[in-house]
Amino acid sequence: MTEADIDAVSAVRVQGWQAAYPGLMPQAYLDAMSVARDAAERRSRFGRRGAAVAVRTPSAAGVRPGGGTGRHGGRLGRARTRP
Numbered sequence: 001m002t003e004a005d006i007d008a009v010s011a012v013r014v015q016g017w018q019a020a021y022p023g024l025m026p027q028a029y030l031d032a033m034s035v036a037r038d039a040a041e042r043r044s045r046f047g048r049r050g051a052a053v054a055v056r057t058p059s060a061a062g063v064r065p066g067g068g069t070g071r072h073g074g075r076l077g078r079a080r081t082r083p
Contacts, residue, residue, distance in 0.1 A: 010038035
């Protein structure tokens with residue numbers, strides 16, 4: 001991914017969640033998702049060596065792919081970025 005891809009990646013992520021998770025995630029959480037905010041967060045981390053990227057559910061939902069609540073407070077996944 002390059003910095004030029006950030007807006008498109010954020011749009012896919014936010015719109016994908018909003019389309020895929022109604023009824024599974026709190027609607028207020030989905031409605032509050034913002035492509036601009038997601039892109040701004042990605043830009044703030046982009047290019048930082050070893051920056052961790054964590055994707056979390058709202059703590060009230062505490063769900064993760066495959067179901068269940070998990071022992072990590074609803075964390076969906078974590079990846080390390082490289083410059």
